[in-house]
Amino acid sequence: MQVKRIVANIATKDVDAAKRFYGDVLGLEVVMDHGWIVTYGADTRMSVQIGIASEGGSGTPVPDLSIEVDDVDAALVRLRRAGVAIEYGPADEPWGVRRFYVRDPFGKLVNILMHL
Numbered sequence: 001m002q003v004k005r006i007v008a009n010i011a012t013k014d015v016d017a018a019k020r021f022y023g024d025v026l027g028l029e030v031v032m033d034h035g036w037i038v039t040y041g042a043d044t045r046m047s048v049q050i051g052i053a054s055e056g057g058s059g060t061p062v063p064d065l066s067i068e069v070d071d072v073d074a075a076l077v078r079l080r081r082a083g084v085a086i087e088y089g090p091a092d093e094p095w096g097v098r099r100f101y102v103r104d105p106f107g108k109l110v111n112i113l114m115h116l
Helices: 015-025 072-081
Strands: 029-033 038-041 065-068 086-092 097-103 109-115
Touching (some): 015 038, 072 086, 072 097, 072 109
Antiparallel strands (some): 029 038, 086 097, 097 109
16 A cells, blocks of 8 residues: 555634635645535645644644745735735744745644755
8 A cells, every 4th residue: 555645634614714825825726625624735846745743843833734836925925015014034944944834724833844
């Protein structure tokens, strides 16, 4: 047996609230929509990973999601323009990533990062 994919599921009564944050601001596309669940994704090759952590690094809380982007500063500009509060960073971390934290519309702590 081989794990092919891991999907993060976020519980909410308002699945449409994700469109602005995950679709419009982060640029993910709807890849499945059954009304009660909408899955956002990107046409990229991703590795299967699950992070198990006792802290988020640099004294931060463990984020609920980590989203790697190709340009973290461009993502920062888009999120600020959308009025999303930055909870941490941006920071160049000693383990080789540049990142910042925000909260999605459902209160989940999201780590937006890129490898340096």
